[in-house]
Amino acid sequence: MIFNHDGMKPIYVQLAEWLETEILSGTIKDDEKIYSQYQLAEMFTINPATAAKGLNILADENILYKKRGLGMFVSPNAKQSILEKRKTQIMKNLISELVLESERLGVSEDELIAMIKTEKSEIRRNQDERN
Numbered sequence: 001m002i003f004n005h006d007g008m009k010p011i012y013v014q015l016a017e018w019l020e021t022e023i024l025s026g027t028i029k030d031d032e033k034i035y036s037q038y039q040l041a042e043m044f045t046i047n048p049a050t051a052a053k054g055l056n057i058l059a060d061e062n063i064l065y066k067k068r069g070l071g072m073f074v075s076p077n078a079k080q081s082i083l084e085k086r087k088t089q090i091m092k093n094l095i096s097e098l099v100l101e102s103e104r105l106g107v108s109e110d111e112l113i114a115m116i117k118t119e120k121s122e123i124r125r126n127q128d129e130r131n
Contacts, residue, residue, distance in 0.1 A: 003044065011046055015054030020063065020082045023074055030079070034064055034072045061085070 003011050019035075022028045035043070040051035055072055058064040063078045075081070102112045 003046070012050050012053035012057065015040065015044070015046070015051060016057040019054065019058060020086075023063070023078050024082055028074055030074050030076045032074050033070070034074060036071055 003014050007014075019028070028034060034055070037048045037051040037055055040046070040054070041048040044051075055064060059066060059072065061081065062075055063081055064072045065075050066072050098112070107115075
């Protein structure tokens with residue numbers, strides 16, 4: 001993971017999103033101990049306080065839970081929570097931006113849907129080629 005230090009998104013948010021992606025992909029499983037703030041700081045050469053802030057975002061969202069004296073662990077429902085959050089927040093924002101841009105460019109609804117279907121087919125084909 002390489003953080004975008006020049007972007008609009010703070011590093012701690014990027015870290016939280018990376019951890020979410022690791023949970024979604026199954027790299028980090030339910031009830032598994034997550035990296036400590038110090039491990040994350042060392043892995044990504046960031047301040048431990050920044051790493052702690054990223055972990056705390058996920059704890060506040062009940063994606064992670066704390067065991068006193070043992071560290072943080074992935075909540076049993078973490079994957080489902082992340083999926084729901086990303087569908088409702090991230091997808092909605094992306095779709096909103098896409099629709100607004102298509103309006104500015106004069107792209108019809110049918111054209112937009114066709115573009116989405118084409119892109120989805122290409123992604124599936126690329127995934128099939130890798131497997």
